[in-house]
Amino acid sequence: MLQYAEQLLKDYFGYDSFRMVQKQVIENVLNGSDTLCVMPTGGGKSLCYQIPALALDGLTIVVSPLISLMKDQVDMLRSNGIPADFINSSLTFQEVNEVMNHVYSQRTKLLYIAPERLENDSFCQDLKQLKVSLIAIDEAHCISQWGHDFRPSYRSIQKIFSLWPHKPTVIALTATATPNVREDICHLLQIDSESVFISGFNRENLSFKVLVGENKDQYIKKYISNNPQEAGIIYAATRKSVESIHAMLLQKGITAAKYHGGMFEEDRNYEQNRFLNDEAQVMVATNAFGMGINKTNVRFVLHYQMPRNIESYYQEAGRAGRDGVESECILLYSSSDEQTHRFLIDQSQDPTRIPIELQKLQQMIDYCHTENCLQSYMVNYFGEQEIQDCGKCGNCADERPKQDVTEDAQKVLSCVVRMGQNYGKTLTSQVLAGARNKKVEAFQHLTTYGILKHLSAKAVANFIDFLISERLLLVKAGQYPTIYVSPEGKEVLLGKRRVLRRTIVEKAVVVNQND
Numbered sequence: 001m002l003q004y005a006e007q008l009l010k011d012y013f014g015y016d017s018f019r020m021v022q023k024q025v026i027e028n029v030l031n032g033s034d035t036l037c038v039m040p041t042g043g044g045k046s047l048c049y050q051i052p053a054l055a056l057d058g059l060t061i062v063v064s065p066l067i068s069l070m071k072d073q074v075d076m077l078r079s080n081g082i083p084a085d086f087i088n089s090s091l092t093f094q095e096v097n098e099v100m101n102h103v104y105s106q107r108t109k110l111l112y113i114a115p116e117r118l119e120n121d122s123f124c125q126d127l128k129q130l131k132v133s134l135i136a137i138d139e140a141h142c143i144s145q146w147g148h149d150f151r152p153s154y155r156s157i158q159k160i161f162s163l164w165p166h167k168p169t170v171i172a173l174t175a176t177a178t179p180n181v182r183e184d185i186c187h188l189l190q191i192d193s194e195s196v197f198i199s200g201f202n203r204e205n206l207s208f209k210v211l212v213g214e215n216k217d218q219y220i221k222k223y224i225s226n227n228p229q230e231a232g233i234i235y236a237a238t239r240k241s242v243e244s245i246h247a248m249l250l251q252k253g254i255t256a257a258k259y260h261g262g263m264f265e266e267d268r269n270y271e272q273n274r275f276l277n278d279e280a281q282v283m284v285a286t287n288a289f290g291m292g293i294n295k296t297n298v299r300f301v302l303h304y305q306m307p308r309n310i311e312s313y314y315q316e317a318g319r320a321g322r323d324g325v326e327s328e329c330i331l332l333y334s335s336s337d338e339q340t341h342r343f344l345i346d347q348s349q350d351p352t353r354i355p356i357e358l359q360k361l362q363q364m365i366d367y368c369h370t371e372n373c374l375q376s377y378m379v380n381y382f383g384e385q386e387i388q389d390c391g392k393c394g395n396c397a398d399e400r401p402k403q404d405v406t407e408d409a410q411k412v413l414s415c416v417v418r419m420g421q422n423y424g425k426t427l428t429s430q431v432l433a434g435a436r437n438k439k440v441e442a443f444q445h446l447t448t449y450g451i452l453k454h455l456s457a458k459a460v461a462n463f464i465d466f467l468i469s470e471r472l473l474l475v476k477a478g479q480y481p482t483i484y485v486s487p488e489g490k491e492v493l494l495g496k497r498r499v500l501r502r503t504i505v506e507k508a509v510v511v512n513q514n515d
């Protein structure tokens with residue numbers, strides 16, 4: 001069967017071999033096992049259901065929320081000689097009937113539909129008459145409350161499984177599946193853990209770096225003047241910062257384009273094209289820029305602020321080095337980014353999403369404080385098997401020796417315990433640094449009050465972030481997040497575990513310009 005799949009790959013798509021886990025996924029599907037396939041955008045997920053669709057008897061239904069992309073997919077398949085159709089709200093009643101005639105007379109192999117269509121009973125009754133061998137669920141994270149794009153209509157997908165005496169095989173596909181989303185998809189669609197395949201998140205030609213406390217404007221100007229020939233993107237969180245960075249670069253004589261949601265579409269397109277055609281070296285943009293952009297020679301992506309979660313960061317940073325050439329992804333971190341995101345999340349439309357968003361934000365903050373391999377951090381976040389350290393990210397390349405900071409860690413952890421594990425990072429760091437203000441008064445009697453007073457409260461907060469990224473402290477999410485000691489942290493308190501850190505904590509006198 002697999003040989004046949006390889007033949008189909010060659011005959012219909014002109015490719016010689018499968019990529020990454022495509023082969024295992026296809027084999028699993030052809031064996032009749034329900035499967036989850038997680039690969040980043042551009043990884044090659046479509047072939048994972050298109051090849052089985054060709055290999056199996058009967059029809060494959062592809063559920064996709066991306067109405068605008070359905071037509072492109074179908075056109076591409078047809079141009080490869082594969083009979084495919086789509087039904088969505090862009091079709092007239094008449095056109096839908098025509099498509100259904102194709103389907104009934106078995107003149108189509110793949111039928112793309114929007115999930116809302118499955119809420120229509122008479123459509124489901126029509127489906128019941130057909131021989132459906134495979135149901136492919138694209139953008140499968142939409143089925144999960146934990147996903148960034150939950151769609152209630154995705155929950156109707158399960159209902160159609162019982163339309164036929166034999167349930168068709170199911171393949172779910174997504175680019176964003178953190179452990180929670182993955183578990184949710186598997187639980188809702190009853191997919192076994194052996195049938196989950198994840199690959200492709202490792203981007204070997206990218207070197208990631210996090211810079212803390214840099215003067216961001218100076219850094220950007222210097223970086224671009226050191227790389228005068230290279231195209232790059234600078235992502236900023238707000239329209240206002242896009243405007244000011246853009247103006248700053250123009251003043252330096254750098255050809256810069258800009259892109260954000262507050263501009264007229266015409267101006268946005270004009271600016272985008274200048275960047276795509278290499279007329280502008282640098283694009284300064286909000287996250288509105290980048291979807292569907294195919295510029296392969298982007299050599300650097302700088303983030304002026306920390307994005308709100310790893311998914312966004314991975315997607316934006318991942319626009320560097322599409323051509324496989326070495327490229328850099330640099331995040332300029334300042335602790336105020338965290339406050340901005342917390343504020344925005346608190347204002348969020350849907351309060352049920354707040355804890356989820358806060359947890360994702362915490363994982364983003366951890367990325368900024370970890371001293372472990374950044375590439376591995378990202379790959380692990382997406383649930384792919386552990387990879388070897390990349391050897392070139394900011395942390396792997398950091399040659400400073402690690403210092404034993406166990407004693408300071410014990411001081412922090414014991415202070416957290418003494419405060420009842422019921423307070424946040426800021427207050428705890430003020431207590432440790434021996435600050436004098438109304439809020440810390442209640443803790444002045446503690447033996448841990450001022451126990452790190454040779455450090456600034458900010459440096460202590462930074463150290464706490466590091467301990468969180470090491471999972472020695474955990475964060476209880478909420479409007480006022482609190483910190484508590486993890487089981488590993490308890491081992492540190494008991495002297496059973498040591499803590500090593502590269503970063504030298506700055507003394508109280510050092511004032512950070514940027515924060």
Ligand code: ADP
Binds near residue numbers: 016017022043
């Ligand atoms: P995804 O759905 O994961 O975003 P696609 O399925 O659109 O990605 O695939 C991205 C590109 O990679 C497409 O142009 C596709 O034709 C190409 N591709 C997929 N699999 C292979 C392969 N085995 N060999 C060569 N090219 C492939």
